[in-house]
Amino acid sequence: MNAARAERLLPWAVGAGAGVLALGPGLGPGFMLSYDMAAVPEPPLSQVTLGGGGGFPRAVPSDAVLGALGTVLPGDAAQALLLMAVFTLAGAGAGRLLPGGWAGPAGSTAARAAAAAFYVWNPFIAERLLLGQWAMLLGYAGLPWLVPAVGRVAAAARPAGVRDAARLVPALLPAAAGGFSAMVLSALAGLPAAVLGARGAGRALRAGAVLAGVVAALSLPWLVPALGSGARTDPAAVELFAARADTPFGAVGSLLSLGGIWNAHAVPQWYGLPVLAACRLTLSAAGVAGWVWLVRRGGAPGFGAGLSAASAAGLGVALAGTTEPGREVLSGLIGLWAGFGPLRDGQLYVAPLALLQAAGVGAAALWACRAAADSEARVGGADAVTPPGGRDGEGHGDTGSRGRPRTPARSDRAAAPSRSRGLRTGRGRRSERPAASAGERVGALLGALLALAPIALLPGLLWGAAGRLDPVDYPDEWRRVQRLVDEDPRLGRVLVLPWSAYRGLDWRADGRDLVVLDPATKLFDRRAVWNDDLRVGDGTRVRLAEGEDPLADRVGRLHAADLGIRRYTASLGELGIRYILLERRAAEPLSGADAAAALGPLAGDNRFSSDGTGPAAVHDGARLLLLEVPDRHVDPPNDELTGLEGTAWFVTVGTIIWSLGGSGSSLVSMRTGPPRGAVSRKENPT
Structure with missing residues (x-):
């Protein structure tokens, strides 16, 4: 394998290798369950998973993507594939973010590996993975593909247009599959790159409008149901979801090192050890310094200022939740419009900072190569190695901090060509590539150490x-209940009890409980x-942070109303509920008022009525009790996609198909584009 090919492929290998190390036994048979990550056997692909049935579509279209994969793969294999895609895409994108030609093959390869390793192995990705937010991590994996793609569109010689929209769609596909939170992250990172990477206000607005249009088109499957769901957001939850200190350096230090998640149980083991925390913070600071060096020397053409602004804005949102005035502002915004609800989980928005630091860590390796080469050149009396853009950002290719070209500085002598790439001879042919210099070996060694450090x-x-x-x-009982419900052709929803979101399941071989969103919420092909x-x-x-689903709120009021079993059953039927699934082991510890709130009238001994007006047992097992509401009480709900929701899917899928033809490829090229103002050329004449 030649050096150029190794330089291209190594970031993919680093990402995939990190995924294997992180997921480990989870890549074998079985399901990885943790908080919001509740994959199920034979994941459903139905109109409900596509966004039908009302309620806030937080899992649209991610559950549908998992269901689509589940039609050709076992459910656990589909889950493992998507999680491996997160690591692989993230590592490959971060590694290819660095410019080429700034060091020899060994130095460049090591720098890309360092950037890839940092981006896929940091507190942000660890804590969000333990919190089970795999769908959001798809958007995180897409950021290093999106940001430079937007930068190229904004910095192009001609104003952004429809053809550029087609080029942006492939870069947004991971976020589109992830859904709501993933697209919010993509908008945060992409819009500043579009606006700040363009020359002039008119072009900036046009580039921003093109990106906003693409984001909107790919968001329609969840955006349309969300606007019609009647969902609400509790402003008081801002304080509950605010970033917190999970290192000895307070909330600010935790966020700068990409930690600070609100859930203390989503923190990796040994995370808070002072020595490790101090070293991580130092590495993050080195990443920021490396990024500043890279941008000042034109190594982030078109997107340097945008990613810097997105990182600062995201960090600002995260820090706002740690102060009383900031929480008041966020609560006020959410009170004005529920669409501001995502701002309450502030730590989420340090994702662009993770990308900035990853590129900066890779840039530190490039800096080491240049510094060692300069030192070697001074000792040997030769010219120092300079990047394609010239020394300190001068010359062709430098875009400055805003991605704009500077006038090349005049020099009395030309810069010496890089020793790692050989010398031009004859008619543009290059001589045999010489061995790596001592300076390049030093840089490569530092890059390797930086790749292992995270x-x-x-x-x-x-x-x-x-x-x-x-x-x-x-357990087999879960699969039997799934088949019983899915094989019933009659319409009707499933009520999941006890009345709480998360379960402590005793399925682990070591006997420890695992905490996860009740898998029954995703088990069936109906709502x-x-x-x-x-x-x-x-x-x-x-x-308590109040939920968003109006239908769930109505069921909660039924529990609080202290109805008898007959009236309770009839009221559930009026809400379109046909089945009641009660998990015995979750209900066993409940008693008194807690049992009444969690189970309603089903908390008593007299759960069934002899005259058929109450629920009847369909399955009565050791773990699960499945009850059926009498058919005469059930008002069959219409949980199918509305015409508007179906149209939204048609537009989104059509946009994706159109983009593959319009861009000429399903892959996003990560080559650094020409500086703004350069004459474009046709690369593939036909």
């Missing part, structure tokens, strides 16, 4: 997050009704 400083992510992502299998209120422990008390 893993060494975050050991808690290794091998299934130190066992926390060990795979488990579903599940469950309590989406979130209870968060805050010291010695438990605080």
Whole structure:
């Protein structure tokens, strides 16, 4: 394999290798279950997973993507494939973000490996993975593909147009598959690159409008149902979801090192050790310094200023939740419009900073190559190696901090060509590539160390997050209940009890409970009704963040109304509920008022009525009790896609198909584009 090919492929290998190290046993048989990550056997692909049935479409279209893969793969294999895609795409994109030709083959390859390793192995990706937010991580994986693609569109010689929109769609496909949070992240990172990478206000607005249009077109499958769902967002939840200190350096230091998640149980093992935390913060600071060096020398053409602005804005949102005035502002915005609800989870928005730091860590390796080469050149009396853009950002290819070309500085002598690429001879042919210089070897060694540093400083992510992502299998009883419900052709929803969102399941081989969103909420091809209120422990008390689903709120009121079993059953039928699934082991510890709130009238001994007016048992097992509401009480709901929702899917899928033809490829080229103002040329004449 030649050096150029190794330089291109190594970031892919680093990302895939990191995925294997992180997921470990989870790549074998069984399901990785952790908080919001609740993959199920035979994941459904139905109109409900496509966005039908009402409720806020937080899992649209990610559940549909998982269901589509589940038609050709086992459910656990589909889950493993998507998680490996996160690591592989993220590593490959981050590695290819660095410019070429700034060092010899060994130095460039090591620098790309360092950037890739940092981006796929940091506290942000570890904590979000343990929190189960795999769909959002698809958007994270797409950021290094999106940002330079937007930068090229903004910096092009001609104003952005329809053809440029076609080129942006492939870069947004990971986020489009992830859905809501993934697209929010993409907009945060992409819009500043579009606006700040363009020359002039008119072109900036046009580039921003093109990106906004593409984001909107790919967001329609979840955006249209969301606008019609009647969902609400609790402004009081801002304090519960605010970033917090998970290192000895407070909330600010935690966020700068890409940690600070609100859920203390989503922190990897050994994460808070002072020595490791200090080293991670130092590495993050080195990444920021490396990024500044890279941008000042024109190594981020078209997107340097945009990514810097996105990182600063994201960090600002995260820090806002850590102060009382900031929380008041965020709560006020959410109170004005529920669409501001995503701002409450502030730590989410340090994702662009992770990309900035990853590129900066790789740039540090490039800097080491140049510094060592300069030192070697001074000792040998030769000219120092300079990047294609000239020294300190001068000359062709330099775009400055805003991605704009500068006038090449005059020089009395030309820069010497890089020793790693050989000398031109004859008619443009290059001589045999000489061996790597001592300076290049020093830079390559530093790059290798920087590639290993993230893993060494975050050991808690290794091998299934130190066992926390060990795979488990579903008991046979769950599969039987799934078949019973799915084989019933009659319309009707499934009510999931006890009335709480998360379960402590005893399925692990080591006997420890695993906490996960109730898998029953994703088990069936019809809508599940469950309590989406979130209870968060805050010291010695438990605080409540109200959910978003109006239908769930109505069921909660039925529980509070203390109805008899007959009226309760009839009321459920009026809400379109046909089945009630009760998980016995989750209900066993409940008693008194807690049982009444979680189970309603089903908390008593007299759960069934002899005259057929109450629910009848369809399955009565050791783990699950499946009850059926009498058919005469059920008002069959219409949970199919509306015409508008179906049209939204048609537009999105059509946009993707059109873009593949318009861009000429399903892959996003990561080559650094020409400086703005350069004459374009046709590269593939036909």
